[in-house]
Amino acid sequence: MPENVIFEKHVSSLLFQSALRHKPVMKMRNEHGQMADAVTLNTAKMIGEGGGRKVYAYPGKPEFIIKTHKPFPHKPFHHIRRRLRFMGRRFGDYLHSIIEAEEYTAMIARMHRIPDFVPGYRGMVMIEGQVGAVFDAIREPDGAISPTLQRFVARNGYSPSLEAAIDHLWSQVMTFRCVVSDPNLGNVLVQSRADGILHLWLVDGLGERTLIPIMRLSDRVFLRNTRRFHAEMISAAKQLAVPRG
16 A cells, blocks of 8 residues: 555544635625626636536636535436435536535645646636636646647657656555545646746546545545556557547
8 A cells, every 4th residue: 555645534623724825716795795707707718618518717816726516417317316416416517626626635644745637726716607616727827728638649659758747646545545436537737847847737537426436435436547547548548549540
């Protein structure tokens, strides 16, 4: 077992230290004292979309992005699922962002420092009558949003430097005991830094979305799944880089 892995049982309580560095983006009040929308979608550029959320650049603040939430899809036995799941009942359509924020804060509590492989969580902001979650933007030296691992490999192929970046990412996941629920190539951004080093960021799929959070409760399952996810990401990237013909 790696010596630098910190497990939940080693932490006496969750320390909300993220508030010291990551202040939430607050909506403003108008002249009548009412809460006013801070951002309008017609001025925001959509930069991505997943099954549960849309991602926009924050207008006028390129250092941030905003994730807006889609309504939960109604699956079979939807009402029973919601009754059995306290988090789902309590947070509804915002559950994904709450789980991400919870996992982010848990990592800080375990290590007493800010993780550098997950974008910082900055709070919530009003967007035309709905609420979006604000995170740090991951950008290239020229200011463009960093590409996903999937797009990066399709464009640049696979290399030893990329494999080293993938290894470093999963080493950090193990060190912070970060629970990853969806480690696909589209949930990772590849940032090419000015010094030529590739740095990978997990931008989605954090935290456990199962009824029983087995990875959070079991060290054995966490280690097994994390090692498997690491190997699967390398395998998927290599397969994507192989020319088809």
